[in-house]
Amino acid sequence: MSRIAALFDRARASGRKLLVPYITAGDPLARHTVPLMHHLVAGGADMLELGVPFSDPMADGSVIASAHERALAQGVSLRDVLAMVQEFRTQNSHTPVILMGYQNPIEVMGIDPFAAAAAQAGVDGVLTVDLPPEEADISAPTLRAAGLDPIFLLAPTTPPERVKTVAELASGFVYYVSLKGVTGAGHLDTDALAARLAMVRTVCGLPVGVGFGIRDAATAVATAANADAVIIGSALVSLLATIDSSDAEQLTRTAQGFMQDIRNALDRAFPAA
Amino acid sequence: MTAVSELEAAYTKYRQDPDFVKEFEQDLRDYVGRPSAMYRCARMSEEYGAEIWFKREDLNHTGAHKINNAIGQALLAKRLGKTRIIAETGAGQHGVATATVAARLGLECVIYMGAEDVVRQMPNVYRMKLLGATVVPVESGTRTLKDALNEAMRDWVTNVDNTFYIIGTAAGMHPYPQMVRDFQSVIGREARAQLLEKTGRLPDAVVACVGGGSNAIGIFHAFLNDASVALYGVEAGGDGVETGRHAAPLTAGRPGVLHGNRTYLMEDQNGQIIGTHSVSAGLDYPGVGPEHSWLKDLGRVSYDAITDAEAMSAFHDVIRLEGIIPALESSHAVAYAKKLAPQLGRDKILLVNLSGRGDKDINTVAKLEGIAL
Ligand SMILES: Cc1ncc(COP(=O)(O)O)c(C=O)c1O
Numbered sequence: 351m352s353r354i355a356a357l358f359d360r361a362r363a364s365g366r367k368l369l370v371p372y373i374t375a376g377d378p379l380a381r382h383t384v385p386l387m388h389h390l391v392a393g394g395a396d397m398l399e400l401g402v403p404f405s406d407p408m409a410d411g412s413v414i415a416s417a418h419e420r421a422l423a424q425g426v427s428l429r430d431v432l433a434m435v436q437e438f439r440t441q442n443s444h445t446p447v448i449l450m451g452y453q454n455p456i457e458v459m460g461i462d463p464f465a466a467a468a469a470q471a472g473v474d475g476v477l478t479v480d481l482p483p484e485e486a487d488i489s490a491p492t493l494r495a496a497g498l499d500p501i502f503l504l505a506p507t508t509p510p511e512r513v514k515t516v517a518e519l520a521s522g523f524v525y526y527v528s529l530k531g532v533t534g535a536g537h538l539d540t541d542a543l544a545a546r547l548a549m550v551r552t553v554c555g556l557p558v559g560v561g562f563g564i565r566d567a568a569t570a571v572a573t574a575a576n577a578d579a580v581i582i583g584s585a586l587v588s589l590l591a592t593i594d595s596s597d598a599e600q601l602t603r604t605a606q607g608f609m610q611d612i613r614n615a616l617d618r619a620f621p622a623a
Numbered sequence: 624m625t626a627v628s629e630l631e632a633a634y635t636k637y638r639q640d641p642d643f644v645k646e647f648e649q650d651l652r653d654y655v656g657r658p659s660a661m662y663r664c665a666r667m668s669e670e671y672g673a674e675i676w677f678k679r680e681d682l683n684h685t686g687a688h689k690i691n692n693a694i695g696q697a698l699l700a701k702r703l704g705k706t707r708i709i710a711e712t713g714a715g716q717h718g719v720a721t722a723t724v725a726a727r728l729g730l731e732c733v734i735y736m737g738a739e740d741v742v743r744q745m746p747n748v749y750r751m752k753l754l755g756a757t758v759v760p761v762e763s764g765t766r767t768l769k770d771a772l773n774e775a776m777r778d779w780v781t782n783v784d785n786t787f788y789i790i791g792t793a794a795g796m797h798p799y800p801q802m803v804r805d806f807q808s809v810i811g812r813e814a815r816a817q818l819l820e821k822t823g824r825l826p827d828a829v830v831a832c833v834g835g836g837s838n839a840i841g842i843f844h845a846f847l848n849d850a851s852v853a854l855y856g857v858e859a860g861g862d863g864v865e866t867g868r869h870a871a872p873l874t875a876g877r878p879g880v881l882h883g884n885r886t887y888l889m890e891d892q893n894g895q896i897i898g899t900h901s902v903s904a905g906l907d908y909p910g911v912g913p914e915h916s917w918l919k920d921l922g923r924v925s926y927d928a929i930t931d932a933e934a935m936s937a938f939h940d941v942i943r944l945e946g947i948i949p950a951l952e953s954s955h956a957v958a959y960a961k962k963l964a965p966q967l968g969r970d971k972i973l974l975v976n977l978s979g980r981g982d983k984d985i986n987t988v989a990k991l992e993g994i995a996l
Contacts, residue, residue, distance in 0.1 A: 403895075406764065406770075428893060458879065505625065
């Protein structure tokens with residue numbers, strides 16, 4: 351069983367709501383990424399989502415798009431991101447890491463070499479946001495054969511047939527985008543979310559992580575009522591962007607504190623058995 | 624993506640629908656002014672050394688081929704009950720065409736345009752505003768066409784309920800490349816019939832500039848099965864392909880994936896899309912429609928690049944010899960025709976798609992030539 355599947359199994363057994371932060375690898379500076387990963391875990395993150403910088407992050411809002419630009423300004427490549435995961439793994443062998451990125455950098459490396467290198471570096475799952483499930487018939491099995499979980503996005507507008515396609519290709523969990531739009535978009539309607547997730551769960555047996563639009567402890571708790579995991583990206587990335595990038599200490603402390611607040615709120619609202 | 628599936632279903636339905644086809648053809652005739660003229664360039668033929676004919680897309684309402692596609696997609700938007708239109712634009716021609724059809728149909732219109740292009744194409748920015756559109760300068764990435772496309776995509780997925788995204792070129796995700804080709808293929812159908820009527824034969828060569836590839840696929844499509852007709856797609860060579868400062872993915876790029884389609888791209892060794900350069904904002908795109916990639920691999924169309932300097936020189940040739948101010952994009956096709964003509968010979972017919980007029984470019988040209996307006 352993959353590290354991701356095992357994590358969700360344990361969480362379901364204990365009633366713990368999983369907390370998954372997103373940062374873009376290389377943002378604000380490449381040397382901060384691995385320390386940030388460790389501090390997010392120390393603050394209560396159960397799994398980490400690491401953005402792979404891309405020149406045209408069209409599924410991301412301005413906050414994360416700017417993070418991609420900051421990383422690219424330092425030339426951070428997919429290979430560099432894999433090296434960061436490898437370095438993280440020297441001190442942490444239990445926290446799953448998923449990569450979230452776009453297709454072209456993987457294309458250039460080749461899906462087979464990429465899958466092998468990612469697995470070897472200690473990556474657990476891969477979410478390629480601009481790869482529709484209908485076109486993942488080669489890459490998803492390749493990832494799975496290498497021991498990686500292919501992760502897919504489901505949106506409020508995704509029809510049941512497509513949820514079914516995803517259910518057949520995906521493993522680990524599915525990533526439910528809680529509102530229409532790009533990362534960092536505004537509002538969140540938790541009632542509509544509950545209704546949609548009920549549909550998803552009838553078609554797809556995998557655990558569900560919900561992301562896009564979760565900003566703080568309150569929105570995390572509201573979302574977690576219907577989800578196995580809550581994913582927080584833009585709120586964290588924009589918070590880190592307010593900090594002087596030369597101040598490593600302040601960056602990691604802020605990231606850890608932000609996580610800890612949400613962790614505490616989740617654990618209060620959903621006490622583990 | 625659900626927005627795309629909805630569009631695909633709608634397009635599959637309406638492309639066969641007699642009422643839709645009739646309304647489209649009627650608008651092309653009465654609003655755009657089609658068929659566009661087929662013009663023999665007497666003095667240019669003399670000077671270049673082959674029979675040069677222009678397909679005059681510059682004479683269309685709003686000044687370029689872009690309006691053909693904007694009308695087709697806007698009619699689709701209307702049938703889908705969308706109240707808001709968005710588009711990306713590079714040179715501003717597609718933005719103007721979209722703002723125009725939105726005004727005519729009473730739809731809200733938002734145009735995304737790279738901040739660099741907003742500066743380069745001021746007259747078109749003002750035209751769009753006059754037409755009631757909101758023009759959003761895009762500051763991300765390279766601040767040109769591809770970034771405008773990214774921003775429009777973000778808008779579309781956020782506002783899909785009421786919004787129709789009119790992509791301006793034969794690129795992007797399915798069904799856009801096919802749909803845009805279908806709407807633009809009127810160019811080639813007319814051109815083929817007009818030349819047959821006027822000269823009694825088919826052209827020996829057809830030349831079109833390639834940005835995302837819509838005017839080129841539009842004129843090529845009717846000739847694909849005519850084996851005797853050589854087809855040439857002309858990309859923007861910028862400072863020269865060898866300098867790396869260009870926008871010629873078919874000539875000097877590699878296959879990759881961008882904006883939902885697999886095609887030739889300008890990318891670095893890590894798969895990042897690299898900045899493009901061209902004097903012409905409408906050709907400044909690092910990818911190209913997937914059908915051109917296919918036609919290249921098939922060997923049916925030859926693709927080559929023309930530098931900024933060659934295009935500028937052809938721009939002046941067209942004005943001096945024919946009294947037409949061509950778009951800088953179209954000037955790339957003319958510059959290639961100039962090279963090709965002596966190889967073909969005097970009796971050979973060389974058809975150039977004059978995709979647009981150059982009114983929008985006069986500020987750029989004046990600046991390049993050190994003239995204060
Ligand atoms: C006059 C003109 N020609 C050509 C182009 C390039 O686009 P495409 O390759 O889609 O025809 C543009 C784009 O703005 C244009 O304005």
